Amino acid sequence: MRIFDPHIHMTSRTTDDYEAMYAAGVRAVVEPSFWLGQPRTSPASFFDYFDALLGWEPFRASQYGIAHHCTLALNPKEANDPRCTPVLDALPRYLVKDSVVAVGEIGYDSMTPAEDTALAAQLQLAADHGLPALVHTPHRDKLAGLHRTVDVIRESDLPPERVLLDHLNETTVKAATDSGCWLGFSIYPDTKMDEDRMVAVIKDHGIEKVLVNSAADWGKSDPLKTRRVGDALLAAGFTEDDVDQVLWRNPVAFYGLSGRLRLDVTDCPEPLHEGNSILRGGE
Amino acid sequence: MLTALTELTDGSPARAVQAALEEHLAGADRAWLHEALAEAQAAADAETAAEAGAAGRSLWTLPTWELRFAEAGRHCRPARGGPSGPSAQDLADAARVLLLHTVRAGHDTTSRLYTHGSAAERRAVLLALPHLSAHTPPASALALVEDALRTNDTRLVAAAVGPYAAEHLDQHAWRHAVLKCLFTGVPVDAVDGLAPRARGDAELARMLRDYAAERTAAGRPVPDDLHRVLALTADRDTADRPHVTAAPSEES
Numbered sequence: 221m222r223i224f225d226p227h228i229h230m231t232s233r234t235t236d237d238y239e240a241m242y243a244a245g246v247r248a249v250v251e252p253s254f255w256l257g258q259p260r261t262s263p264a265s266f267f268d269y270f271d272a273l274l275g276w277e278p279f280r281a282s283q284y285g286i287a288h289h290c291t292l293a294l295n296p297k298e299a300n301d302p303r304c305t306p307v308l309d310a311l312p313r314y315l316v317k318d319s320v321v322a323v324g325e326i327g328y329d330s331m332t333p334a335e336d337t338a339l340a341a342q343l344q345l346a347a348d349h350g351l352p353a354l355v356h357t358p359h360r361d362k363l364a365g366l367h368r369t370v371d372v373i374r375e376s377d378l379p380p381e382r383v384l385l386d387h388l389n390e391t392t393v394k395a396a397t398d399s400g401c402w403l404g405f406s407i408y409p410d411t412k413m414d415e416d417r418m419v420a421v422i423k424d425h426g427i428e429k430v431l432v433n434s435a436a437d438w439g440k441s442d443p444l445k446t447r448r449v450g451d452a453l454l455a456a457g458f459t460e461d462d463v464d465q466v467l468w469r470n471p472v473a474f475y476g477l478s479g480r481l482r483l484d485v486t487d488c489p490e491p492l493h494e495g496n497s498i499l500r501g502g503e
Numbered sequence: 504m505l506t507a508l509t510e511l512t513d514g515s516p517a518r519a520v521q522a523a524l525e526e527h528l529a530g531a532d533r534a535w536l537h538e539a540l541a542e543a544q545a546a547a548d549a550e551t552a553a554e555a556g557a558a559g560r561s562l563w564t565l566p567t568w569e570l571r572f573a574e575a576g577r578h579c580r581p582a583r584g585g586p587s588g589p590s591a592q593d594l595a596d597a598a599r600v601l602l603l604h605t606v607r608a609g610h611d612t613t614s615r616l617y618t619h620g621s622a623a624e625r626r627a628v629l630l631a632l633p634h635l636s637a638h639t640p641p642a643s644a645l646a647l648v649e650d651a652l653r654t655n656d657t658r659l660v661a662a663a664v665g666p667y668a669a670e671h672l673d674q675h676a677w678r679h680a681v682l683k684c685l686f687t688g689v690p691v692d693a694v695d696g697l698a699p700r701a702r703g704d705a706e707l708a709r710m711l712r713d714y715a716a717e718r719t720a721a722g723r724p725v726p727d728d729l730h731r732v733l734a735l736t737a738d739r740d741t742a743d744r745p746h747v748t749a750a751p752s753e754e755s
């Protein structure tokens with residue numbers, strides 16, 4: 221089973237996770253920039269974070285045979301903090317980088333005017349840079365948030381077929397499908413979807429434009445949830461080809477819209493090496 | 504291969520590097536390279552590219568050639584696969600070094616591109632440093648080399664220990680760079696000027712022996728490269744001569 225996790229925050233994960241993910245079949249990940257749990261107070265803090273997503277994290281991933289790409293943006297939560305909003309001005313310099321395959325995560329958190337502004341501005345940035353957009357749908361007031369998100373996308377220059385709506389569930393899948401966007405589901409213990417509900421949604425909805433991710437981060441989460449969904453789909457009678465479409469070909473097709481997806485890690489910096497600092501656990 | 508593709512000096516060899524690079528690119532990518540180099544040349548001619556142009560411009564607005572510098576990795580891919588040819592990294596390195604050379608990047612430009620660059624872009628800046636000495640004050644880019652040597656990213660460490668480091672790092676920092684290579688698994692072949700600078704360096708020899716003892720005590724193998732460098736330090740033949748590179752000592 222080859223797996224592409226289209227939404228995972230590897231910065232918060234350990235090398236054990238990389239090892240277990242590779243063993244489970246994960247060969248590619250996309251790491252969206254998001255909130256770090258601890259609020260940031262200056263744009264410079266974002267730039268260091270972006271640098272890590274463009275440098276150190278792909279290096280770590282390559283050590284474990286996993287191709288790493290990222291999406292960059294000012295996230296909805298911190299879009300409300302005027303100390304952070306200058307990040308929007310700097311994004312054009314970062315969105316041109318080779319391993320950036322979308323603008324994201326953008327979207328709504330509390331549905332404020334500042335979030336309206338940041339979402340519209342960043343959809344425009346995606347359109348201007350030939351990038352698709354990864355749009356996070358809010359955790360609170362989810363269905364209303366989804367409708368408002370879709371309205372803003374409709375008014376933007378970015379066509380819905382270049383947008384991935386993420387963190388969908390049973391209550392939002394219908395409206396999201398009608399929008400023409402790609403459909404992302406996060407399998408995340410306690411607060412988002414689980415693998416059995418995911419199978420039920422796919423039975424009902426089909427596998428067209430469906431992406432499944434672990435959204436694993438610093439919270440209680442599990443980077444192997446993509447594999448669990450693959451196993452649950454097979455157990456429910458779906459074919460290996462169906463599973464491959466959901467766990468590999470759909471994310472490749474969506475992020476491939478950027479024209480920047482590179483799935484070979486054969487030219488990774490240095491071959492796995494006994495003396496390597498990561499494999500050895502640093503200095 | 505990497506050395507061949509990025510080896511250039513002011514003047515005609517740039518043409519040779521460009522030819523070597525183009526040989527490995529498909530038609531559309533070759534056209535991209537021509538255009539990118541023409542833009543860099545125009546920027547250099549107009550003197551808008553580097554220091555002069557940067558003043559009136561927002562830090563976040565990229566001149567066209569800097570956009571090309573950023574996107575080189577997705578336009579310089581090997582036209583033919585296969586284990587024998589250069590890697591995608593080699594080609595992107597060569598394209599970016601050529602761009603920096605063509606635009607005659609000075610201190611502010613290299614610093615800006617490094618500071619806001621991806622790891623691949625930072626690597627290219629480091630590789631380009633020896634070729635930009637005509638446009639930069641001596642040792643002015645040392646901070647970039649030191650920054651790279653603080654990382655654990657072997658792509659950056661390997662690019663940092665080239666001829667620029669050989670010329671400008673003081674002996675203390677240089678010894679730590681060598682040790683860092685051994686720690687992170689960067690082959691010491693990457694260290695420019697290794698033999699002349701290691702020769703007769705008793706302090707480096709001590710550090711290597713201590714590291715070997717630590718590895719042995721932990722039941723870990725001692726890297727072959729460590730013995731190689733240790734053998735170089737033991738070359739008493741020329742021990743009394745000053746270092747060829749005339750780098751400042753650590754006391755300076």
Ligand SMILES: [Zn+2]
Pocket residue numbers: 227229252254325435
């Ligand atoms: Zn997320």
